[in-house]
Amino acid sequence: MAPRRKIVPPGDAPRVIDQGSVWILVAAPSIWAAHFLISYWVAAIWCAKLGRGTSLAEPRWIIAGLGALCIGAIIGLAVLAVRRYGGVFVIFEEITESSERGRDRFVGHVALLLCVLSAAAILFTVIPGMVLGQC
Amino acid sequence: MVLAGCGGRHNWLAAAGEEARAVETLFWIVLVGAGVIWALVVGLAVYAHRAEAKPHREREARRFILWGGVALPVLVVGGLLIWGLLILRDITADDGALTVRVDGERWWWRVIYDTPEGPVTTANEIRLPLGERALFRLTADDVIHSFWVPALGGKMDMIPGRETTLALTPRRLGNWGGLCAEFCGGAHALMRFDAIVMEPDDFAAWLAQEAQPARVAMDDPGFAIFAEEGCGACHAIRGTEAQGPVGPDLTHLASRDKLGAGIYDMTPENIARWITETDAMKPDIDMPSYPGLRGARLDTLVSFLMSLE
Numbered sequence: 001m002a003p004r005r006k007i008v009p010p011g012d013a014p015r016v017i018d019q020g021s022v023w024i025l026v027a028a029p030s031i032w033a034a035h036f037l038i039s040y041w042v043a044a045i046w047c048a049k050l051g052r053g054t055s056l057a058e059p060r061w062i063i064a065g066l067g068a069l070c071i072g073a074i075i076g077l078a079v080l081a082v083r084r085y086g087g088v089f090v091i092f093e094e095i096t097e098s099s100e101r102g103r104d105r106f107v108g109h110v111a112l113l114l115c116v117l118s119a120a121a122i123l124f125t126v127i128p129g130m131v132l133g134q135c
Numbered sequence: 136m137v138l139a140g141c142g143g144r145h146n147w148l149a150a151a152g153e154e155a156r157a158v159e160t161l162f163w164i165v166l167v168g169a170g171v172i173w174a175l176v177v178g179l180a181v182y183a184h185r186a187e188a189k190p191h192r193e194r195e196a197r198r199f200i201l202w203g204g205v206a207l208p209v210l211v212v213g214g215l216l217i218w219g220l221l222i223l224r225d226i227t228a229d230d231g232a233l234t235v236r237v238d239g240e241r242w243w244w245r246v247i248y249d250t251p252e253g254p255v256t257t258a259n260e261i262r263l264p265l266g267e268r269a270l271f272r273l274t275a276d277d278v279i280h281s282f283w284v285p286a287l288g289g290k291m292d293m294i295p296g297r298e299t300t301l302a303l304t305p306r307r308l309g310n311w312g313g314l315c316a317e318f319c320g321g322a323h324a325l326m327r328f329d330a331i332v333m334e335p336d337d338f339a340a341w342l343a344q345e346a347q348p349a350r351v352a353m354d355d356p357g358f359a360i361f362a363e364e365g366c367g368a369c370h371a372i373r374g375t376e377a378q379g380p381v382g383p384d385l386t387h388l389a390s391r392d393k394l395g396a397g398i399y400d401m402t403p404e405n406i407a408r409w410i411t412e413t414d415a416m417k418p419d420i421d422m423p424s425y426p427g428l429r430g431a432r433l434d435t436l437v438s439f440l441m442s443l444e
Binding site for chain 1: 224298
């Protein structure tokens with residue numbers, strides 16, 4: 001007997017990042033952390049294998065390329081925070097409304113700020129790789 | 136008290152080296168910039184406190200927050216980061232007219248000049264030619280140390296198992312102070328050295344002299360005592376059978392200004408006390424005291440050591 005599949009109506013498929021989910025808050029900082037860790041690994045392994053004074057030409061482009069991809073993903077998250085959560089960058093009135101809508105707007109606002117912070121942090125991870133040319 | 140570090144031979148604002156000047160320029164710009172930002176923030180706080188409470192236009196407020204709170208900090212911090220990294224890149228770049236290897240030990244400095252004629256080993260004193268870039272290759276034998284001559288340039292960690300580099304380009308003659316800037320155990324604060332900047336000709340003459348073996352007569356009674364007491368097991372005197380690699384090279388001991396890694400004047404009295412009360416002069420060091428050495432025997436040994444010029 002074939003396993004029964006749960007039929008999900010179109011449009012109601014569960015999304016990890018959507019209204020009501022707080023995952024959007026940790027997504028952007030997680031992308032920064034992953035970029036930082038991978039950059040560290042790439043540079044450390046490269047320099048450990050090839051030795052002191054080796055050019056960082058290849059790993060620096062891996063780090064920068066990865067940085068561009070991550071910033072792209074963070075921009076995508078920022079768009080989600082604005083469109084699905086109604087997040088705004090600067091708030092002019094208190095978000096104290098105890099409702100789904102109020103909570104979404106608060107999460108969207110915080111997510112947007114974290115997106116900016118994470119993008120700047122990725123930029124600051126890429127800069128040393130671009131300036132320092134060798135191990 | 137606060138300004139105690141701003142004078143004398145450890146003065147990092149003495150502009151005695153190219154690299155120290157680069158760091159100093161960055162310091163003044165950061166200081167002035169921080170002052171401007173502080174004044175702006177305090178000014179805004181005063182304005183917010185005094186101004187009549189009325190709403191600003193949302194568009195202006197949003198623009199102010201975006202530019203002042205996001206764009207400006209990212210640009211300023213990013214710019215300073217790039218500037219700092221460029222200085223770091225320059226002062227660690229792998230080139231120099233002179234290469235000096237310095238190995239950090241608890242609690243002294245093994246110094247080796249790489250010359251076309253071969254390595255020249257000395258200890259606890261570094262001499263540099265004025266205006267020439269010297270590249271230091273830094274290592275550590277036991278724990279992490281940090282090599283710093285504040286008046287000449289930046290500091291750099293010495294890490295066991297790794298080699299780090301640091302360039303110093305002296306711009307002022309003088310006897311500058313160097314020290315270990317990373318806590319490394321009991322006698323950390325007594326791990327010092329002199330960094331003496333000389334005219335290039337004087338430096339070349341000094342290095343040529345330093346490369347020579349010691350002028351020791353094999354029947355020198357002082358050397359006989361040195362050998363009998365087993366000093367040669369740890370200390371080397373080039374040109375003799377004493378080739379111990381553990382402690383500082385003593386080939387030209389008496390030509391150095393200081394004893395015990397930059398902490399005592401090189402005098403017969405201090406050498407005598409160093410031998411007999413080592414642990415009192417520099418606690419925790421590996422060299423044992425020789426309290427049994429006294430009288431004429433000690434005097435003969437000290438005279439021999441003072442003859443190693």
